[in-house]
Amino acid sequence: MDNKNVIVCDNGTGYVKCGFAGENFPTSVFPCVVGRPLLRYEESLMEQELKDIVVGEACADLRHQLDISYPVSNGIVQNWDDMGHVWDHAFFNELKIDPAECKILLTDPPLNPSKNREKMVETMFEKYNFSGVFIQIQAVLTLYAQGLLTGLVIDSGDGVTHVVPVVDGYSFPHLTKRMNVAGRHITSYLVDLLSRRGYAMNRTADFETVREIKEKLCYISYDYKREYQLGLETTILVKNYTLPDGRVIKVGTERFQAPEALFTPSRINGENNAFIVFIRLAGNAFIQAYPIRLGVCSCFVFLTDYSIPFPNRNEGRSSIRGKGKRSCIVMGGLELIAKELIDVEGDGMADMVFHCIQEMDIDNRMMLYQHIVLSGGSTMYPGLPSRLEKEILDRYLEAVLKGNKDGLKKLRLRIEDPPRRKHMVYLGGAVLAGIMKDAPEFWISRQDYLEEGVGCLSKCGQA
Incomplete structure (x- = not known):
């Protein structure tokens, strides 16, 4: 089968990467976004006629005239109708294919609900009539792109960050870590x-x-x-x-x-977010905030437009109502309030990596430490690999070696940051699809789907 008849489609929260088997780069990368006109055609600004549905890059130019929606949230499809519009755009406008003559390899985020995978394969066969379908977990494809079968994948894209251990091509869902920060x-x-x-x-x-x-x-x-x-x-x-x-x-x-x-999604960042708050004790309490810098109250920042009930409180940590999440330390008539970073609690990237590896069976830990692979656009920040290495070493020294620095010489820690890691999942999919394009036992065929329904997904193994 020709490579042009085998499609690879990586559906991300922020972008869709699609192309053909064996390619080194995706044929098309476009935003995973759907827009609908806010105005009727005759009222459209600049007398520009709008389509009923606008997908991808076109939304950026017309965003002031569109109601924008994102079909994928935190890595998981939430709106299947809009996802259908995105796939229509990918297959017919970007790749210009006839699905009935093609096979397709789709990517699947870790911990994706089984109902979503079932809906995905159902759509590919019943709506688009693909001749064959395969679904593979994104972390495994990342390792394929790096020429590995065993390693720890840190995949941070637009909507979610995952840390996934993979051994001999199999991931471990019960050890996979997830953080809704990306x-x-x-x-x-x-x-x-x-x-x-x-x-x-x-x-x-x-x-x-x-x-x-x-x-x-x-x-x-x-x-x-x-x-x-x-x-x-x-x-x-x-x-x-x-x-x-x-x-x-x-x-x-x-x-x-x-x-x-x-790295610190729930950190109370005192340098920028901590405020001394003066409370009026009669009835509701209004908040006046001054940022603390180096222990000194500097200029007045804001008087909030909301109020909070202020019953008698003991000193200690509590919380208040209002916009955003607040952590408070009550000190008599004063409260120290700190807004948590983007309101997400849980471990940061380094903690997730360390805990994930240490929870793995001892025979595979060293192999995972040697092959920590970065993937996704949110791992492209300068300085991320060196910071991650430092923090993992700090945790290993404290928790495993109990402060014995000589033991660090035996730990061969390696962070792999390939330059094309923004598209690593797609590249791994293109490699796998290119190798298996002529292996009928690899793909879920239309006949398999007609006979077994969504039960045919067992052919994809973990996916």
Whole structure:
């Protein structure tokens, strides 16, 4: 079978990567987004006629006229009707194929509900009439692209971050770690940080602008506290960025504060988010906030537009109502409030990696430490591999070696950061599809589906 008759489609939260078996790059990469016109044709701005459904890159140019929706959330398809529009665009507009003459390899996120896989294979056969279908777990494909069968995959894209151990081509769902922090959440957090600097970034179009700022300027700090101190005392970290309207904004400590959420999603970041709050004890309590910097209350920041019930509270940790999540320390009539980074609790990337490997059986741990593979667009930040290596070594030294630094010489830790890791899942799929294109026993055929229904998914093994 010709490679052009074997399709590879990687459906991500942010982007769809699709192409043909054996290719080194995806034929098409477009945003996984669907837009519908807000106005009737005759009322359309600039007298530009809009289609009923707009998919992909076209949404960026017309976003002010569209109601935007994202079919995939945190790696999992939530809106199958819109996902159908995305696949229509991929197959008929981008790849220009006749599905009935093709086979397709689809990617599957770790811990994806079985109902979603069943719906996926049902759609491929009943709506598009593909002659063969195969579904493979994304982490396994990442290792294939790197020429490995065993390793630990850190896959961080636009919607979710996974840490997946794979041994001999098989993943371990019960050891897989998941964090709902990835590219889209970091962009939202950067919007919040820039608004505190005085730049209003509210509209959907602004979100795309901030995403570009993130991709061009953000990085992972090697030592967060030292980097933050450097940002306070000097302007060496400040970079200028020209917005589409010609305005120039300055981005400083925000460059590393936003992606820090990958490592400390629930950290109480006192340098920037902690406030001394003065409480009026009569009735409801109104919050007046002053940021704490180096232990000194600096200029007034805000008076909130909401109030909270303030009963007699003992000293200690509690919480309040209002926009966003707050952690409070009650001290008499004062409260110290810290907004948690992007409101997500749980382990960061380094903790997930360390715990995942240490929970694996002892025979495979060293192999996983030697092959930690980065995958996905949110692993592209400069400084991420070195920071990850440092934090894993720190945890290993403390928890395993009990402070004995001589033992670190025996740990052969290696972080693999291939330059094309943004498309690693697709590349692995293209390799696998190219090798297996003429192996009928590998694919789920249309006949298999007609005879067994969704039970045919057992042919995909774990998928």
